[in-house]
Amino acid sequence: MKEEKVNTGVEKNEPLTGLFSPATIEEIVFKIKGFADPLCESEGMELVHVECQRETRGRIIRLYIDKPGGITLNDCTCISRQLSDILDVNLDTRWAYNLEVSSPGSDRPLGKPEDFDRFKGKIARIRISVPLDGQRNFKGLLLGFYDGTVKLDVNGKTVAIPYREITKARLFNYNGEIGC
Structure with missing residues (x-):
């Protein structure tokens, strides 16, 4: 690993002058x-x-x-x-x-469509880029991935979140077991 110190004042989406330069x-x-x-x-x-x-x-x-x-x-x-x-x-x-x-830990990231099916029945937190009914952050029971959307049960209401709008998704207090 490189250990030298450099000025690293680059924000997300800003071009870098290093790795695979220029790149976001x-x-x-x-x-x-x-x-x-x-x-x-x-x-x-x-x-x-x-x-x-x-x-x-x-x-x-x-x-x-x-x-x-x-x-x-x-x-x-x-x-x-x-x-x-x-x-x-x-x-x-x-x-x-x-x-x-x-390891992904108890707050395992969910990134691929198949992750949302694999962890069906688990609690997840999802953040989206465009508000859905005025909300960007959701926490609920994963119901799975269907036709480009992630379905989540939030307080008894099914919410369909467009996959392309998800900026961050993680399991909430996942213990490493799938099923009962």
Whole structure:
């Protein structure tokens, strides 16, 4: 990992002068997924989510990985070392970063349409970009993914949230088990 310090005053959607330059945060995440997804798959794991953000100590690249039965510290170390080598070759050396690899945890991100079916019956928090009935944040029971929408039971009322409008979705206090 690169440990040098640089000025990292870049906001979301602002072009960067480093990794895969010029690129937005979204483009960088897309490219990192392009490296990380096949790597995780080759190790028998699932790439759950990738985040890239600015923090006081520089850029943070966070990967959340999983596999049946859960992941171990060795799994995280394996992916971290291999991906770090790949990123070191493809990063502009002026772009300092820290790579963090971990399990999705109890607030597991939901990003793919199949995630909303896989965790049907679990409580989720969903944020959307365009208000729906004056609301952007929802918390309720996942009912699944249907025809481009995520259905959520919010206080006994079914809410259909357009998938394309979801900016963030996470399980709420997920304990790692599916079903009863």
